[in-house]
Amino acid sequence: MIARRWDARGVTAPLLPEYGRRSLAEVLPALLAAIGVPGPPPALTVPPARAAALLLVDGLGSELLRRHAADAPFLASLPDAGPVTSGFPSSTSIGLTSLGTGVPPGAHGMLGLSLLAGGELLDTLRWTVQGGRTDLRERLVPEEVQPVPTLLERAAAGGVAVSVVTLGEFDGSGLTRAALRGGRFLGTYALGDLAAGVLGAVAGPGTQLCYGYHRDLDAMGHLHGPGSLPWRLQLAQVDRLVELVADRLPPDVVLVVTGDHGMVAVDRKYDADTDPVLSDGVAQLSGDPRARHVHVRPGAVEDVLATWRAVLGDGAWVVPAEQAVADGWFGPVVAPQARDRIGDVVVAARGGTAVIRSRVERFISRMPGQHGSLTADEQLVPLLLAARRPTG
Template sequence: MTIAEVVPSLLSGLDVPGADNTLGLPAARRVVLLLVDGLGHELLREHAAHAPFLSSLPDRSIDAGFPSSTATSIASIGTGLHSGEHGIVGYTFAVGDEVLNSLTWSRAAEHGHDLRKTLVPEVVQPHPTLFERAAAAGVAVSAVAPLLHRSSGLTRAVLRGSWFRGVAGFGDLALGAVAAVQQDRSFCYAYHADLDTIGHFYGPGSEEWLIQLEFVDSLAERIASRLPAGAQLVVTADHGMVTVDERIDFDTEPVLWQGVRVVAGEPRVRYLHVESDEVLSTWREFLGARADVLSRDEAVEAGWFGPVSPLALDRIGDVVVAMRDAHVVVRSQAEPLLSGLTGMHGSRTRAELAIPLLVHSVASV
C-alpha cells in the first residue's frame, strides 16, 4: 500500500467514477487531506508524546514510494500513479538536455532560472490529475498551500484541477481547509512544509523539530475540531527523514567522476547518466555496504519505481544509487546548501519510506 492509493481511496466515498478504495478508508462526503511534509511514521511513533492528538488516532502506515522525496510523493498524491508512471522521479532529474529541480521548476545548476516555458509542466507530467477527474465528477476540489505554490511548475504539473487558496501560516491553513469542505461532496488537499524544513536544518528529533511537531499536532487538532458534521480529516506525509552520519563528496572524489556525464537526484539517492559501463562497478566497489548501486534495468526490474513508462525511463538515469543507513553522496561545490543539511531523505530505509495514514471522522448529526 502506497501514497498513490490515498486520494483514489478517499474519492471513492465521493462517488468519483473509477476511484477505488483499495486502502479501505471510511467513506465521507467532506474530506480534508492534510499532508505534513517530513512526518515519517517512525518519527511520529518515537515522539508520540509531542503529538498527543495525532497519536490518539488509529496507528497505520503506508509507503511513500521511491524515491522518498517531496515532489515525487506529491505527484503520486495528485495523480494516483507511481513515480515510474507520472515521471516526477525525484528532487532533480534529467529531462532531455536539462536537469530539472522539480520543486522550484528551475535549472538544477542555476537555482532561479525558470524552466516553465521550456519544460512546460503539463507536458513534463501529462497524465490527468485526480483533482481534474474529481472536479469533472462534480466534486468541489481545493488545494490549500503556501502562496508561492499558486502557479509553480509542480502545482501545474500534479495538482491542476483544484481551486487554489494560498496561505501564509498555520492560522489561514487551518481555516482555509475547514472553509473548503462546508458543502456536500467537497475535497481539500492541504499542505504544510515547516516540519521538513526544521528537520533538514536541525535534524529530525532535535528540540527544534519536536517543538515544530507540537505545532503540527495542534494544527491537525484545530482543523479536526472545526470540521462540519460528517466530515473527515486524513493526515499523511510525503516521506520520513534520517540524520546524516557520513558524507561522501562527489566533487572531491575523482574516482567517482570517471565516465559520469550527469549527476542528478539528491544526496540520499543519485541518478548517474554515464558514458561508460564501468561506472556501475566503480561506484559499487567504492560505496560497498554504504549503498545499493543498481543499473537502471535492475532498479526497474526490482520494482523500485512501480510500473515504468517510456516517459520516465530516461529520467531515472543509467545508474541508480540508493544510500543505506545514514550515508549520503553530496556535492560540496555544486550543491553547497543541500550538502550541509543535517536531516535528509530520498532513499529506501523504513525511516524514509514509512509514512502515517491517520483518520479522524466527525460524527454525523
C-alpha cells in the same frame, strides 16, 4: 502491514514501495471513493463522508512519529490506517506527484529532486535549472514533463468542489501544475490560515475535496536533523494544528493526515562534485543526496557501477538501471519518458550515507537531515483518520 526483508547475508534489504496496495498513490483514490466519486475499487479504505480533507505534512514519517509520540499526543491517538509507502525516490516532488496522479513514479516520470529532462537538469521543487535561477516553465512545460491527468482534475470534472490549500508562493508553480492541477488554489501564509482554509473548503454544502499542505516539519528536519529539539517543537505545532481542525470539522467530513516521506540524519557524506573517483565516467548526476541517478558516459557503465559499489560499500544499494526497474523500485510499469530519466546506475543510500554535490547543490548538501531512499525511516508514512470529537 508493510513487510520487512533481509538478503542472503542477513542484511536488511531495500524496503520496496507497495505500489498498487499501500503507497501514496492509493490515498486519493480512497478519498474519492469515500465521497462517492465513481472509479475502480480503492486499495485503501476511508469511511464514507460528504466531504474529505487531506492534510499532507511534509516530512511526517511513521517511524519518526512513533518515536516522538509524546510530542504529538493527538496525532498518536488517531486511528492509523497505515503505514503506507512513499515511493522511490522518497522525496517531496515525487511523493506529491504520486499522490496527485494516483500512479507510481515510473508512470508519472517525476523521479528526483533534480531530474534530467530535455537536456536540462531540472530542480523539480522550484522548476529552475538545478543550482541556478532560470525559470524553466516555458521550456519544460509542467503539464508535458508530467502528462498524467491528476485525480483533482478527475474529481472536479465529476462535479466535486476541489480546493488546494497551500503556501501562496506555490500558486502556478511548476510542481503545483505538474502534480496538483485541477483545484481552486487558496494561498496560505501561516498555520492559522492553513487551518481556516481547510475548514472553509469543506464547510458545505455539496461534495467537496480539499488538499492541504504544511511544509515546516520537513524544513526543521533538514536544517536541524529529525528528532532535534526544533523538529520536536514543530511536531508539537503540527499536532495542535490537526487537533484544531479536527475539533471544528463538520460531522459529515473526514480528515486524513499523511506525509510524503520520513527522514534520516546523515553522518557520512560522499561529495560527487569533488571526488575524482566518483566522477570518473559520469556524464551527469541527478536525483537526491539519498537517491542518485548516475548517468554514465558511453561504454563506462560496468566501471562506474563497480567503482560506486566499492566506494560506498555497505552505505548504499548500488544497482544497474535494469535491476532497479525489474525489481519494481519505480513501480510495475515504467513509461518510455520516465525510462529516459533513470540513471544508468541507481543508488539508494543506507544508514547515514549521503551522496552530496557541494558545488551544484550547495544548500541541501550542508543539511544534516535527508531523505529519498528505501529505508523504513524514509519510506513509511502514516495514514491517520480524524473526525470531530463528540462534546458534552
